[in-house]
Amino acid sequence: MTSTHAEGVCLPSYRTLPILALAAPEDHIRELTDWVEHASVVHGGATEQAGWQNAYKWLRLAQGLRTLTFDMSYDDGGMCAVGGDFDAVWSEMMEEWQLHMVRLGYVRAALEGFARVLYPDRLYPAAAIERAEQQMSHHVEAWPLHVREVVEHLVTHAPDKADRADVSVASGVAQAIDVHCQAAHGLAGIPEPIDDADMNIYAAGHDEVCVAREASTTVMLGIQLLLAAAMDEGGVAVLNEDKYLLDGKWIPDSVGGNRWVDEEMPYSEYLAVLHLEPGEPEL
Template identity: 70%
Template sequence: MTTTSTEGPCQPPYRTLSMLALADPEDHVRELTDWMEHASARTEAHGAQNDWDNAYRWLRLAQGLRTITFDMSYDDGGMCSAGIDFDGVWTEMMEGWQLHQVRLGYLRAALEGFVRLLHPDAADPGQVIEAAEQQLQHHAEVWPLHAREVAEHLGGHSPDRVASGKASVAAGVVQAIDLHENAVQGRAGIPEPATDADARIFAAGHAEVCAAKEACSVLLLGIQLLMAAATNENRVAVFDDKYLLDGKWVPDSSGGSRWVDEEMLYSEYLAVLHLEPGEPPEL
């Protein structure tokens, strides 16, 4: 039986950089959850704090998600070894795919909760993220690195999507929500392992796994843009400083990178929290 890895050949370049790489969703959401814990909405509206706390708890659920366990075996007492191999590979495939699908649902709930709180009259989250993008387009210091590239890559997973100029995070958010909605309503196809001429079993579904993973990242980046715009408008307050215990690389003004291993304002950390720390510079 071949390897059951579900990563496959779909590996966006922004995840393989030696520094300033985009963190995987499980690390990304942990840092964003930490940021949210040190922030609060500036509003006197009745129930606003409860709404903030509820949206935060959905994000906390996404942060707490570690594994999904499946057992796709169908033992009727007479299965051949190929059938057992098929079910074993399918089990691992489903664990990887559904891990991202479940996280995607939690992140959608968090995003929509924060949108309802900060923009109660908005028609949909995509509209709000688009407005945030327009507001922040000339503020490079608060713009999350790779945000548009993630949306562009996610767009490549949709055969029905027509390229229309530069990819936007708002379009990626809409696509991520549609992807989740398709699964909820049973319209998403469930991938199965593949076999070759020698009846060897291979993991498949690489595109589906990648799409669900990148959809998670684009929702996280959408929340960052939403919070950056709200902070810029003084509608969200951020407290304390972020202490970078082990340090990390962050973009600098010249387009390169610099190593930070001290405190930084949480308002500044919002733009870089999604990046892998990287290896410290050699002394």
């Protein structure tokens, strides 16, 4: 008998809020890609324009990612039923984990591309994010909602979390990139299901899945902060159009509350809230 065993699933509170919740990565990247499609780099020549377009294409690749298929079965001609259950659960686990890991690689490539174009004097993407944080320190209303909470949660998964006092967006992006590097160099552990004494197969790997998901989200939020700073400095222009909100969205208001928007809002304002989950107004 196979059980997916929900205990241990890591769902940070910012993903389960009744309003202003952070959207799933597949929805987040779709809205971010749409925003970049309506924006352009202002300064620079053909090289910078080509770099911007290439970074956008990496976002499109991440936006196009829907599913991954794994078959972890190992048919040796004599596998028992429990062995088949184990491999079926393992296949599902790998599909979810690797979907987030592949997306992480794509959005990392996009971040590095945008950073090279917008802050060519910064050697590493995290350094560009640090520069953007400094630039936007007096414009906190333009920061993506939940960005600090996402970074703080990602830090809780770090092996050396007891020694991590810095929870800046730049540090979170650096950690997210490290998550990708660890896997690329074969240093990340591969999770597998757990077989208990009752012959039930329990899904595991909740930490690994959460790390990959939140690392991908951290990089996307880092891109948003990078673009917000560049737009503030006049390096990025957005088309003078409105974003049509098909399903409506709760967004923060100027007095610390929230308001419901169910029609249109300028793309220039949408950058800070594009990652929020659509919702329904209170009756």
